[in-house]
Amino acid sequence: MSVGIKENLARLQWIITLTVVSISNAPIADSGATLLPPLFLNWFQAKGWSPRAHQLQLLEQAQAGNSALLIAPTGAGKTLAGFLPTLVDLAQRGKSNAPSRGIHTLYISPLKALAVDIQRNLAKPIEEMGLNVTLETRTGDTPAYKRQRQKLAPPDILLTTPEQLALLIASKDAGRFFEDLRFVIFDELHSLVTSKRGYLLSLGLARLRRLQPGVQTIGLSATVAEPDELRGWLVPQTGGSALASLVKVEGGAKPHITILETEDRVPWAGHSAVYALPGIYEAIKRHATTLIFVNTRSQAERLFHDLWMANDDNLAIALHHGSLDVSKRRKVEQAMAANALRAVVATSTLDLGIDWGDVDLVIHVGAPKGASRLAQRIGRSNHRMDEPSRAILVPANRFEVMECQAALDANYIGAQDTPPLGEGSLDVLAQHVLGMACAEPFQADDLYAEVRTALPYAALPRDTFDRIIEFVATGGYALKSYERFAKIRQTADGSWRVTHPRIAQQYRLNVGTIIEAPxxxxxxxxxxxxxxxxxxxxxxxxxxxxxxxxxxxxxxxxxxxxxxxxxxxxxxxxxxxxAEGFDAKIPSYAGGKFPLTTYLADQVRSMLADPARWGALPDQVSDWLRIQKEKSVLPQPGSLLVETFPRGERSYMVIYPFEGRLAHQTLGMLLTRRLERAKARPLGFIATDYALSIWGLRDMGRMFKKGELPLSELFDEDMLGDDLEAWLSESFMLKRTFRNCALISGLVEKRHPGQEKTGRQVTVSTDLIYDVLREHEPDHILIQATRADAATGLLDIRRLSDMLSRIKGHIVHKDLDQISPLAVPVMMEIGKERVPGEAHETLLEEIADELTREMSDHS
Amino acid sequence: MNLVSQITKTMLHGAAEMVVAGHRCVCDPSGAMYLEDDRILVVSDLHFEKGSSFARRGMLLPPYDTANTLAALGRVIARYNPASVISLGDSFHDGQAAARLPEQYASALGQLMAGREWIWITGNHDPEHPADLPGETFTELAFGNLVFRHEPSKKPCSGEIAGHLHPAAKVVRRGQAVQRRCFVSDQTRMIMPAFGAYTGGMNILSRPFHGLFDAQAIMAYMLGSKRVYPMTAKTLYI
Incomplete structure (x- = not known):
């Protein structure tokens, strides 16, 4: 690689800065002397460094036999801290000269690239101390011959991904492979645990503990709101609520974050930051290397295109997102590491802690919705803890201005809120059960006990577990016609075993929880x-x-x-x-991916209601709120504002729950059904992160005022009962969710041995399977899993339900003659976004009838 | 204009009527086609026991597809009470599927067959007469101006009623795409939608359909839940 030397220098620099810089908890040289072997102390000394307090604390915990969670901001030397116990242990083993056959330390990261990165960074101290330690990566890209060799001669430290772990523990020689396992290090734990990937990983960890009961875990995480969840995740749950030890590094320099100041008019609505283009371009010019983050791929495309149109100085600006061809992405990454770029427009593919050369500014376009993501992103701009990171927020519309300001006021960024861990999903459990049968025959009692040591499955009922085993074996159908086709079968001694080697082969090809959209x-x-x-x-x-x-x-x-x-x-x-020209016809914007968090929603609501706080806002935004106060009222934190007004031939209702787009969409679907029943003749709705607008043919304001349709009834919590059921039964969202569950649980295959199937060629459409299954067995375990997934992921039911109970008796209705200032943004979205869930049958009818009329006119 | 007369005639049960080689064809929303004048009901690509066929290979799909297909077939037979039924090939998903048919389904099928002429056209999935079942088996069958066979001929072929390709059509409105199974015809020939519960669809603008129909006269009859929606070529997407 042409950038090799430069890259290594940069990395060396990184390790040096990590280790040297003193932070709030100062280096403790004394205790270091007792914990660290001379070899390490000499190494530190030769470099003129001292080990940091948290590095020693973590070592101390590990040497005391404890599992531990290290929480530290980016750039605090987490990685070296995480590996110190391993290196010290391996260095001492080296002396005793005992032969070792298995893996000593397993390092698991969410990103392949991170594993590769860590390998380069860790090789340095190992080499310099002359440690006799082998270090290898194992990812989906590792060639088969190398994987085979790793099985025969395992390295001391294996750097890998959750999917590879699932494969390793499902193989027959897993016991031997892991018999010497001492440590498992989980990097970026906060980002791993909340997904299905995290559920699968928690089950994998449970298996590792069974194979090697003495194994210790080390979790590395950015700052999180609820560290106890992660601490629990790291240790076996057996009845009580066991927690791993906690080592926490406070602070680091506070990031220097500002909101982009602009003379230009901040748009009412939309998600493109076109208005801020001159400001962004100027900022790029003033800094050496800028990373520009946006929330979606199409936003990245758009902004990149616009920047080039404005790029009079021919600055080296590049684009990076997950849909681009791999070779194109690698080129950008290499140029980045070589500091050959002035700016990169990127989406989440550039997330997490990879080292990216000398970035001195991060620009974030859009609202800081997923604040944990934002903190990551801002952390990126500087890996040196003593220097503040610089970041500029660019709100794309007026609500986002408030959101950004609220986030800054609340000193929010850095104090992350990851979503709660939640209960482990059943499709993931099904995949794991089959994997464990592939490894070796199991007794249901044993596996049940093992699975329950994983935090997400600690409360798993026995009968659910048994149904999952039935599902894996024969599909778990009431009509037991697949006995002869069973994948796993109970033998005379009561153990479950795979019926055919082909099953294990299929399992290996389908492992993992990442479902790519076709x-x-x-x-x-x-x-x-x-x-x-x-x-x-x-x-x-x-x-x-x-x-x-x-x-x-x-x-x-x-x-x-x-x-x-x-x-x-x-x-x-x-x-x-x-194409000719500079404009694309299709904006292809799919909406902000990350809904507004509960915490930020509260902040925005209270800022909105308190004119004293408007001073921090740009004039155009505070003026906007002032006019809202005159023309209508301001939404108050404890209540729900409902505005109605006529426009054109239609009647509009706009409400401001601030609960995020997903919850609003669900609410929109449910309210439309109710309005339909009340004969308000609703026509459609549109949801943003802040507001929901519904329009129809009858005057809704009048209906509310006359008591024909009391608002308290319309917004009654009982909509989450039958209405939700009825809607879900015909919702396309449920089908999409079902597809994921069917793929992850192994009901249908992602790939066949020897042939890769693409999304287009799925042999039996999961939509058809869903229809048939729902009709005959609406309580089938996979339908249950689907509903549970949809309720949390797509529909945000919990948030909606909290909101409905909070606003009970606190609904403020304002019947207006015309649109209110606050309603403008959501009204501007109408026609731009798709209305989800619109009845397909209606569309067909519309087109067919139109055609009929057209034909008749011509004849 | 000929198309108009075709389009506007939506019948009882939401069916649509059209003419192929001079025969009046009623396209039912279930995906069955009825030749009213001769009391012949035609269904194509039933793919009975597709679920268990997959189960044999390790994909344990819900074992209710045959039940669903039979129920739908039962409803459409009850609606038209045909004297004859033609099953246009791929009636069974594999060579052993008929033998695998669970007892209750075999007898339900027997009841549907009782009292009427029943013709199995062979398909690529089921090249033989289905084991232990009554009815007559043909590779193709001519009737009046019509000829029934499973796979459509590559060349224009007047009066051909075929299946095999599982036609589906897609329309788009307000950024939303709707794809449904469909009948496709240019008035000289017709390809029928697949009837089976686990049978999907292939877009009629895709390559396997190229050259089969007169591009000017092609119409898709999309299957809605309660009626058939006739669509002209210009409304269709791929």
């Missing part, structure tokens, strides 16, 4: 206007199928930093040509 290669052709038959050119990347669904040949869109013309679809490829 996507198509985007191939650029020069032959414009030839449609799907044009000859091919280079692949630019991948785009999700659902985005292409609504395109018609000739439509233009942004991708890979260009404006492309959609030509057509050929097999698994989307054929495109370069």
């Amino acid at each position: 996507s198509l290669n985007v191939r650029l052709t020069r032959q414009r206007g030839k449609g799907a038959n044009a000859r091919g050119g280079p692949v630019l990347g991948k785009v999700e199928e659902h985005f292409l669904e609504a395109l018609t040949p000739g439509d233009t869109f942004f991708f890979s930093g260009r404006v492309l013309r959609f030509e057509g679809i050929r097999e698994n490829e989307c054929i495109v040509s370069n």
Whole structure:
């Protein structure tokens, strides 16, 4: 690699700065002397460094036989701290010269790239101390021969991902492989645990503990609101509530965060930061290297395109997101590490703690919704703890201005709120159960006890577990017709075992919880206007199928930093040509991905209601709120404001719950059903993170005032009963969720041995399976799993339910003659976003009837 | 205009009527087609026991697809009370599927068959007569101007009623795409939608359909939950 030397220098620098800089808890040289072997002390000394307090504290915990959680801000030397117990232990083992056969330390990170990064960083001290320690990575990219060799001759330290762990423990020689295991290090634990990936990992950890009861865990995490959840996750749960030890590093320098100041008008609505382009460009010019983060891929495309249009100085600005072709991404990463770029526009692919050269500014476009993400991102701009990181927030619309200000006022950024861990999902459990059967026959009692030591499954009822075993064995159907096709079967001694080696083979190909949306290669052709038959050119990347669904040949869109013309679809490829002009017809904005958090919502609500706090806001925003106060009222924290007004031929109702887009969408679906029943003739709704607007043909304001439809009834919590049920039964969202559950649980396969299936070629559509299953067994375990997933993920039911009970008796209705200032943003979204869940049947009818009329007119 | 007369005629039960090679065809929302004048009901690609066929290979799909397909078939037979039924091939998902048919389904099927002529056209999934079941088996069958076969001929073929391709059509409105199974016809030939519960659809604008129909006269009859929606080519997406 051409950047090798420079890269290594940069990394060395990183390790040095990590270790040298003193922080609030100063280096403790004395206790270091007792904990660290001379070899290590000499190494530290030779460098002129002292070990840091938290590094020694963690070592002390580990040497006392405890598992521990280390919470530290980015740049505090977490990684070295995490590996110190391992290195010390291995150094001492080296003396005793005892032969070792298995892995000593397993390091698990959410990102492949992180494992590779850590390998480079850790190799240095190992080499310099002359430790006899082997260190290898194992990821999906590791070639088969190397994996095979790792099985035969395991390294001392193996750096890997959750998926690889699942594969390792499902193999027959897992027992031997892990028999010497001493430590498991989980990096970025806070980001791992809340997903299905985290559930699978927790079960994997439970298995490691069974294989090697003495194993100790070390969790590395950024600052989180509820450290106890992570502490519990790290240790076996047996009845009580066991916690790992906690080592915490306070502070570091506070990041220096500002909101972009601009003379330009902040837009009412929308998510593009076009208005702020000059300001962003100036900031790039003033700094050496800037990372610009946006929330979605299409925003990244848009902003990148716009920056280049404004790039009069020809600054080296690059684009990086997960849909781009891998080779393109690698190029950008290398240029970045070599400090050859002035700015990179990026999405979440650049998240987490990878070292990225000398970034001195982070710009974040959009509201700081996922604050934990934001803290990560800002942490990126400086790995040196003593220097403040610099960041500029660029709100894309007026509500986001308030959100950004509220976040700054509350000193929020840095105090992260990860979502609660939640209960482990059942599709993941099903996958794990099959994996354990692939490893070796199991007794149901034993596996049940083992699974319950994992925090997410600590409360798993026995009968649910038994149903999962039935599901894995024969599908768990009431009609027991698959006995002869069982995947696992109970033998005479009561143990469950795999019925055929093929089952294990299939399991290995389907392991993991990451379901990619069906996507198509985007191939650029020069032959414009030839449609799907044009000859091919280079692949630019991948785009999700659902985005292409609504395109018609000739439509233009942004991708890979260009404006492309959609030509057509050929097999698994989307054929495109370069489009003329600078504007894309299809904005392809799918809405902010991360809903407003509860904490920030509270902050925004209270800021909104308190004019004394408006001083911090730009004039145009505070003026806007003042006019709202005159024309209508301001939403108060403890109540719900409902505005109604006429516009055109329609009646509008706008409410301001501030509960995030998902909860608002669910509320929109449910309210529309109720309004339908009350004969208000609703036509549609639109939800943003802040507000919900519903429109219809009858005057809703009048209906509320006359008591024809009391608001208390409309917003009664009982909507979460039958209405929710009825809606869910026909919701496309549930089908999408079901697909994921079906894939993860192993009901349908992601891949067959020897052939990779793409999303387009799924042999039996999971939608059809869902329809059949729901009709015959609505209580099937997989339907239950689907509903549980949808309730938390897509629908945000809990938040909605909290809101409904909070506003009970506190609904403020304002019947207006015209639109209120606060309602403008949500009204501007109308027509821009899709209305989800709109009845497909209605669409068909509309088109067919239109056609009929058209034909009759012509005849 | 010919198309108009076709489009506007929505019948009882939400069915749509069209003419293929001079025969009046009633397209039922279930995906079955009824030749009213001759009391012949045609269904295609039932794929009985597809679920258990997958189960044999380790995908334990819900074992209720045959029950669903039979129930739908029962409803459409009750609606039209046909003298003859033609099952247009791929009636069974694999060669052993008929033998695997659980007893209660075999007898339910027997009841549907009782008292009427029943014709199995062979398909690529079921090249033989289904084990132990009554009815007559043909590779193809001519009737009036029509010819029934499983796989559509590559060349234009007047009067051909075929299945095999599982046609589906997609329309888009307000950024939302709706895809449904459909009948597809240009008035000289027709390809029928798959009837089975686990059978999906292939877009009729995709390659396997190229050249089969007169592009000017092609119509898709999309299956809605209660009626059939006729669509012209210009409304369709891929």
